[in-house]
Amino acid sequence: MTRPHRTRVGVIGAGPAGLLLGHLLHRAGIDTVVLEARTRDYVERRQRAGILEQGTIDILRACGAGDRMDREGLRHDGIELRFDRQAHRIDFPSLTGGRGVMVYAQTEVVKDLIALRLESGAPLLFEAEAVAVEDFDTTSPRVRYRHEGDEHVLECDVVVACDGFHGIGRRSLPAHALQVFERVYPFAWLGILASVPPSCEELIYAHHERGFALHSMRSPEVSRLYLQVAPDEDVDAWSDARIWDELATRFAVDGDWELATGPITDKGITPMRSFVAEPLRHGRLFLAGDAAHIVPPTGAKGLNLAVADVALLAELLLRWFSEGDEAALDSYSRQALRRVWRAEHFSYLMTTMLHRDPGQDSFAHRLQLSQLHYTVSSTAAATTLAENYVGLPTV
Structure with missing residues (x-):
C-alpha cells in the first residue's frame, strides 16, 4: 500500500466529524488524509446518536451527502413530554418558523460519508492508530501513526483531532494548555x-x-x-x-x-457527563467534536455539535489557505465555543428536568x-x- 507522507490537513478520526471535514475540504480542492484507529466495520456499526437538527440536515444536503438521508430519514416535527401519566406534544414548526429534525442514525451518516470518501479516491486509512501529534506549535505539525504493524509519520500544514473523548489529539497537549470544565x-x-x-x-x-x-x-x-x-x-x-x-x-x-x-x-x-476543554486551537492543532466537548444525550446535540464544529472550521481553513487569513483561524475557538456552551446548557436543562437524581x-x-x-x-x-x-x- 502506498501511504501518504505529506498532506495539507491531517484528520484524526473517521467518525462523522472527521469524515465530513475531509469531504468538505476535498470538495474545495484541499488535500486531506483521514486516519482511523478502528476497522471500517466497527466504525459503520458503532451505535451513537440518531437525531439530526435542521442545520445538520442543511449541511449534509449542501455538500452532496444527504441523498439517502432524504430518502430514508424520518422527518419529525415535534417531541412528546410525558409526566404524571399525561402526554404533551411540543410542535416544532409552529414555534420555530417551520424548522424540524430528522431521525437518521449516525451509523448511516458515517456510511454515506465513507462511501463519498472512497468514491473520491482521497486517502482514508482504517486501522491506522495515531499515537502522537508532534510539533503542533510550529508550521509543520506531524502525526505519528501505526498501520499494518509499522509506524509512519504524516507531515501536515494543519492537524485536526476528531478522535473522540479518549483520542490522542487532546492528550497530546500539555495539561496547562487546557482549561477543562466537567460534570459527571x-x-x-x-x-x-x-x-x-x-x-x-x-x-x-x-x-x-x-x-x-x-x-x-x-x-x-x-x-x-x-x-x-x-x-x-x-x-x-x-x-x-x-x-x-x-x-x-x-x-x-x-x-x-x-x-x-x-x-x-x-x-x-x-x-x-458534560465536558468542555478550552481553547479549541493550539497552534496548528485543532480540536473538534467529542475530542473537545461531550454533552449528555438528552438534548440530542453530540453529533450536531460535531457537524457544526467542522463546517465552521472548513470555512475558516479555506480562507486561511486561499488568503492567509490567520485571524479567521484564531476565531475558530471563540465562534465554536459559543455554540458549544449553548448546547451544553440546553442538554443540562433537559437532563436535570427529566431525570431523578438518586x-x-x-x-x-x-x-x-x-x-x-x-x-x-x-x-x-x-x-x-x-x-x-x-x-x-x-x-
Whole structure:
C-alpha cells in the first residue's frame, strides 16, 4: 500500500466529524488524509446518536451527502413530554418558523460519508492508530501513526483531532494548555435496539418517579429505547422481559396507548457527563467534536455539535489557505465555543428536568414537575425548548 507522507490537513478520526471535514475540504480542492484507529466495520456499526437538527440536515444536503438521508430519514416535527401519566406534544414548526429534525442514525451518516470518501479516491486509512501529534506549535505539525504493524509519520500544514473523548489529539497537549470544565451525572442510560416498529410517531421523553425513559427509533421497523439506571449498573442484570416491563411502567399514560415489544438485538450502558476543554486551537492543532466537548444525550446535540464544529472550521481553513487569513483561524475557538456552551446548557436543562437524581428530595422533585408543567403550558417556554432542540442558527 502506498501511504501518504505529506498532506495539507491531517484528520484524526473517521467518525462523522472527521469524515465530513475531509469531504468538505476535498470538495474545495484541499488535500486531506483521514486516519482511523478502528476497522471500517466497527466504525459503520458503532451505535451513537440518531437525531439530526435542521442545520445538520442543511449541511449534509449542501455538500452532496444527504441523498439517502432524504430518502430514508424520518422527518419529525415535534417531541412528546410525558409526566404524571399525561402526554404533551411540543410542535416544532409552529414555534420555530417551520424548522424540524430528522431521525437518521449516525451509523448511516458515517456510511454515506465513507462511501463519498472512497468514491473520491482521497486517502482514508482504517486501522491506522495515531499515537502522537508532534510539533503542533510550529508550521509543520506531524502525526505519528501505526498501520499494518509499522509506524509512519504524516507531515501536515494543519492537524485536526476528531478522535473522540479518549483520542490522542487532546492528550497530546500539555495539561496547562487546557482549561477543562466537567460534570459527571449520578445516573446512566441503558439503551436497547429492538426489532419492533416504534410505538410512537415522534420521540417520547418520559419523567417518572422510577427514572427517565426515552422512546426513539432508527427506522419504521427498528426501535431505539433508553432507561435511566445507576452508573454502575450491570447490563446482564436486565433481562429482555425486565427491560420491557420497566419501559412500559415509565411510559404509562391514562388512555389506551401501549408499548409494542419485540426481540432486543443490542443493549448497552451509556454514562452521562458534560465536558468542555478550552481553547479549541493550539497552534496548528485543532480540536473538534467529542475530542473537545461531550454533552449528555438528552438534548440530542453530540453529533450536531460535531457537524457544526467542522463546517465552521472548513470555512475558516479555506480562507486561511486561499488568503492567509490567520485571524479567521484564531476565531475558530471563540465562534465554536459559543455554540458549544449553548448546547451544553440546553442538554443540562433537559437532563436535570427529566431525570431523578438518586439523592433528590421531594422539594427538588416538585421543582422538576413545576418546570415540566410550565414548559408544556407556556408558549415562551415551549419555544425555548423547540428552538434549542431543532438547532439555533450559527452564532
